[in-house]
Amino acid sequence: MSPTAPSPTPLSSTPLSSTPRSTIKRGKDRAQSDRSALYAVLDAGLVCNLAVVIDGAPVVLPTAYGRVDDTLYLHGSTGALSLRTASTDEVSVSVTLLDGVVYARSVFHFSMNYRSAVVHGRPRVVTTDEERTIGLRAVVEHLAPGSWDYAREPNAKELAKTSVVALDLAEAAVKVRGGDPVDEPDDVVAGGVWAGVLPLRQSWGEPVAAADLDALDVPDHLRSRQVTTPGR
């Protein structure tokens, strides 16, 4: 799909694509095909891993992101090679939330409970200050909700230093695992080995003021922040 061509139907009403690379082959029963599952994982994650190909070899790097409807925005310095590459070539973006370790009766069946989204596509470089601002706002609000209207907005010089790329959420795979281990019947019958899930949780600690901050109350948008936990 051309990044600038209008979609015949809004993406949000289409199911996730099933191109060969976005079709889940291993653990099909864990694949989610509705778009809301993709949004849920992307919105719950904080950092993504962006993979690009440089000189024929893969390079994967963690980076921030933000979402506006069916567009994923990534930003970075105008000098960053990974983002320069991402703006011209195919990329793959992974967001992974680990919800627990699955302890089985046999080591072969140990697993993880997780929510995972992988997006494929060829991003376009955002060229207008208007959309660059939309993209940056999405990234900042994703990382720190309520902060765009609270902190100082970027000036022209800062905007010029920032590169923003936009990736359509057209081709993606979502995989979610939850619940118990899947053990061999013989091992269940044999008994004597604990099996179940050790949940992993994320939580925010107490805000730590910067050393150079004059006495100032922690603002509400920060104080009230909640970690998005799995709905299962």
Place this chain on the structure above:
Amino acid sequence: MSPTAPSPTPLSSTPLSSTPRSTIKRGKDRAQSDRSALYAVLDAGLVCNLAVVIDGAPVVLPTAYGRVDDTLYLHGSTGALSLRTASTDEVSVSVTLLDGVVYARSVFHFSMNYRSAVVHGRPRVVTTDEERTIGLRAVVEHLAPGSWDYAREPNAKELAKTSVVALDLAEAAVKVRGGDPVDEPDDVVAGGVWAGVLPLRQSWGEPVAAADLDALDVPDHLRSRQVTTPGR
């Protein structure tokens, strides 16, 4: 480096390599060059993101891993395309730990505190049952310490279904950000905007027994499990 050739010096005594792709260009002051920093990030993480190139495009997927000295082991089904590709071509592996969100006076300086390791290389397929067992043990013990000797070990059929690849930790980049935002002096002087760090913590919840488990105490190796938290 040939994967089977003996190293002239043990890797653990050599600093991290500085090939062009493993030399950190953005945020050089955050780069760590000692091997112990690499071990610390890999040992604290639970899941990695493995990037491979398939049909010229990058594909990144979350997966489990384990480390034995200077070897990173990845495992998967013998049918998984990503692992088949990883066993012949260059890969990039990212482990990212997010420690907090950095709130700045200006949106331009919002950031994350994190520990990140990216490893590059061409893995080799593990071909002996002896090393396959070493690799699987490393993956299981990384995910669930104490479990290999507690749960049933893999039988011949299970071993045959599992593919293990080994990646030398020869070429890697480690980046760590901690502490306060770096704000513009004018914004610090102006005051009135809260700045600092909102720490993000991971913790284990209460173990949840499998529905098909007969009454059995949670074993000590699970009960006593601690999340590795940042040392800063």
